[in-house]
Amino acid sequence: MDELLQTTINGLASGSIYALGAVGLSLVYAILKLVNFAHGDFMTLGGYAAFVVNVTWGLPLVVSVLGALVVVAALGLLTEAAIWRPMRERGAGVMQLLLLSLGFSFVLRNLILFAWGGETRTLRVDNTSSYDLGIVRISLLQVIVIVVSAVAMVAVALLLRRTYVGKSMRALSDSFALAEVSGINTRRVVTYTWILGGGLAGLAGFLATIFTVLTPQTGWVLLLGIFAAIILGGIGDPFGALVGGLTLGLVQEWSTMVFAPTYKEAVGFAILILALLFRPNGLLGHATRTG
Amino acid sequence: MDPLLAFGFWAYVLTVAGVYAVFVLGLQVQLGDAGLLNFGHVAFMAVGAYATGLMITNGVPMLIAIPCAVALAALFGVLIGLPTLRLRGDFFAIVTIAAGEILRIIIQNRQDETGGTLGLRRASGSWRETNNTILDWFSGRGIELDRRVPLLVITWVVAVLVALLLRHIGRSPWRRALRAVRENEDAAAAVGKPVFNLKLQALALGAAIAGISGVLFTLLQTSLYPENFEPIVTFIGFSILILGGIGSYFGVVVGSIIIAFIISGVRFLDFPLEADKVAALRYVVVGLLIMGMMAFRPQGIFGKREELHLDG
Known part of the structure; x- marks a missing residue:
């Protein structure tokens, strides 16, 4: 029982990081039909932006979060202007954009390796404190990760449900063309999508950095799990991506009660395959939109 | 030593290129002909490589181990394809990547059998001795070859043979049916083409070819590590x-x-x-x-x- 509670806490923390990454990637996919293979490397860049602010410049951790958000959102906007918009205007297909993002992920990951080298980096954060809650222990980092993710998720949910921009985003994800003819400024919505998707990637990268360690591979390694979370939750549904991410984190940690921890990732991918075979529309079971 | 003149180095690079060429010919069948976006192709290479290495280190003669390894890679292709080929293109890509990672993590963890991260040593068995025999045979006739030449030649001969085989298949009704499936699955099904079987055959053929590249990779590297895959x-x-x-x-x-x-x-x-x-x-x-x-x-x-x- 203790072990179950302990692995649940661990799973919620690692699942929160998957969920944040998945919600950002899912938004970009829903609105722009871009399966962005560079999303993991966007997260990594967020981690390094935070590293520069927090360690190189010596500013507080809170400021470094802002650095991560701003840098990655800016990268999203930059790639939109330089790559994705011109390609969409030339009528590029889904697979063409996917392979293009794959090429970009090579470029970004290796520019990061070029700039900062392959060494493991950490932020100036208290990674030893933990609280004894009687039957389980929870570390300060786990508290930070879970609380920050939860706040971010509630903010995203409110944005999508309550604000004009959020409603426009959902309209675009239903039908880009219909949204455009009904007078929505699609270009502005696309800009907000990159700010939101990039910002979430930056935040996820920051949390992954403080929770694990930062190397040029950090985000790329998480990417497959993030895809798994999105598919588990039902593609193109940000709320589903959240559920998918938490489920993945929990199942991976629970599996350590049965299998060796080194099989954790493999268990995650096995869940993904099972989910695709038996619930291809995601755990929440929405009908998939096609076309 | 001026590396530009170092023949052995360039022979090595060209052998690597040949192994890649065989590997990608497998992708060509799957993506080019059948339209299957297989992001887990490296898994089939891993099956070919580790099956060869494990059989050889357990005393199976090389000439039996190699065809068995290629057959196992094809079988693994069928195994992966059966449950996943009905999925949409982008789903299929992500599932195949996941299947490949599961295989690699298992190889990494089964240290007692595969050597895990320490590597599977002498996976190419007596290849080094065979190579020396070939070199001696040539030097007996007054031709001194670099020790990397035999594998270079073998790799590219295999690559050309695979390409010729594919070109031969390319003129067959099988490939025309496959391309019909790629162009329009519903239309191909409507005229009675067994869409699912055709895709499965293409996946298995591509997997077998990747398995061959895994065998060549084993001969080239002599030791196998999970991070190679x-x-x-x-x-x-x-x-x-x-x-x-x-x-x-x-x-x-x-x-x-x-x-x-x-x-x-x-x-x-x-x-x-x-x-x-x-x-x-x-x-x-x-x-x-x-x-x-x-x-x-x-x-x-x-x-x-x-x-x-x-x-x-």
Whole structure:
């Protein structure tokens, strides 16, 4: 029982990081039909932006979060202007954009390796404190990760449900063309999508950095799990991506009660395959939109 | 030693290129003919390599181990294909990547059998002795060969044979049916083509070819490590395919040589930089090549535009 509670806490923390990454990637996919293979490397860049602010410049951790958000959102906007918009205007297909993002992920990951080298980096954060809650222990980092993710998720949910921009985003994800003819400024919505998707990637990268360690591979390694979370939750549904991410984190940690921890990732991918075979529309079971 | 003149080094780079060429010919069947976006291709290479290595280290003669390994790779293709081929294109891509990672993690964890991260030593068995016998035979006739030449020749002979086989198959009704499936699955099914079986056969054929590349890889490296089979290998394969051109076997050959030179061949250039920075720049170039091709010439150097189906 203790072990179950302990692995649940661990799973919620690692699942929160998957969920944040998945919600950002899912938004970009829903609105722009871009399966962005560079999303993991966007997260990594967020981690390094935070590293520069927090360690190189010596500013507080809170400021470094802002650095991560701003840098990655800016990268999203930059790639939109330089790559994705011109390609969409030339009528590029889904697979063409996917392979293009794959090429970009090579470029970004290796520019990061070029700039900062392959060494493991950490932020100036208290990674030893933990609280004894009687039957389980929870570390300060786990508290930070879970609380920050939860706040971010509630903010995203409110944005999508309550604000004009959020409603426009959902309209675009239903039908880009219909949204455009009904007078929505699609270009502005696309800009907000990159700010939101990039910002979430930056935040996820920051949390992954403080929770694990930062190397040029950090985000790329998480990417497959993030895809798994999105598919588990039902593609193109940000709320589903959240559920998918938490489920993945929990199942991976629970599996350590049965299998060796080194099989954790493999268990995650096995869940993904099972989910695709038996619930291809995601755990929440929405009908998939096609076309 | 002037590396430009170091024949052995260039023979090695060209052998790597040949192994990639065989590997990518498998992708060519799957993506070029059947339209299957297989992001887990490296798993089939891993099956070919580890099956060879495990059989040889357990005393199975090489000439039996190699065909068995290739057959196992094809079987693994069927195993992966049966549950997943009904999925949509982008789902299939992600599931195959996941299946490949599961296999790699299992290989890494079963240290007692596979050596895990310590590596599977002497996986190529008596190949070194065989190689020496070949070299002695030539030097007995007054021809002194570099020790890397025999495998270089074998690799490229295999690559050419596979390409010829595929070209032969290419004139068959089988490939025409396959391309019909790629163009329009519903229409192909409506005229009575067994859509699912055709896709499964293409996946298995591509897997067998990747298995062959795994055998060649084993002979080249002599030791096998799980990190040799990370997803990045599949993506390097895709860069070759994209560069050379989807639908073109000649393009695969040219693409393999270009990419192998970028990744392994530029070591001789004396950059005023540390080794890992140079390594990083090599992959930046590969990434830029993929992006440039996708943006400006998605059909590749030698591909035909009408062969290209990237609409998902």
